[in-house]
Amino acid sequence: MYNILVVDDDKEIVNAIDIYLSKEGYHILKAYNGMEALKIVKQQNDIHLILLDIMMPKLDGISTAGLIRKDKAIPIIMLSAKSEDYDKIAGLNNGADDYITKPFNPLELIARVNSQIRRYTSLGSIAGQNQEGKNIYSSGDLQLNDDTKQVMVEGKEVKLTPTEYNILKFLTKNKGIVYSIEQIYENVWEEESYGAENIIAVHIRHIREKIEINPREPKYLKVIWGIGYKIENLDEKMKKEEV
Secondary structure: OOOEEEEOOOOOHHHHHHHHOOOOOOOOEEEEOOHHHHHHHOOOOOOEEEEOOOOOOOOOOHHHHHHHHHHOOOEEEEEOOOOOHHHHHHHHOOOOEEEEEEEOOHHHHHHHHHHHHHHHHHHHHHHHOOOOOOOOEEHHHHHEEEOOOOOEEEEEEEEOOOOHHHHHHHHHOOOOEEOOOHHHHHHHHOOOOOOOOHHHHHHHHHHHHHHHHOOOOOEEEEEEEOEEEEOOOHHHHHHHHHH
């Protein structure tokens, strides 16, 4: 059974989410402010997902997400009563993987939760295994081993969140091909894209900050303005230069 921590100062919302997700077979942990959430995360080692409200007393959701992300790779979905882009981007910048605007459709909530759980557990189920990597995707000095879930850049390991890993895996596996924001979202989230521009743009920026020596002049992860993103096929580029 997967454990989901629901954090919101509105107890009615917490109880409603509990009803929706318990019917799907999830075990729900509850907190009503950021401080309570941090305490539960510290005590509980097997939390698989956090649903985190932005506006809360004592410690808001954005600050809470930043503190959790310092040493935990647990997926975080932000819950916000506001629709402004600022709140969404602020949440993503502090480590959130996705967001849902309240009031939300229960079916959308369940779909987003299932998607995050599926990616996180598939990443974690193999990450601890010590085995020879057969599914390796690379471009120049960027190497992604999908058996051990390790990302190496110039011989140094790079730590990514589950969402960042899956975006990078998709692009590296298909290096040289340009994908639109909608295509990236639909392939990684496995659901139809609605207003995914902020989500993808923020995650791409975080990936660049981790894999690029100079994120402003990226070597690996390139933007093709007006079209989308790609991982540069550096191996093919080097072959052409040798000829």
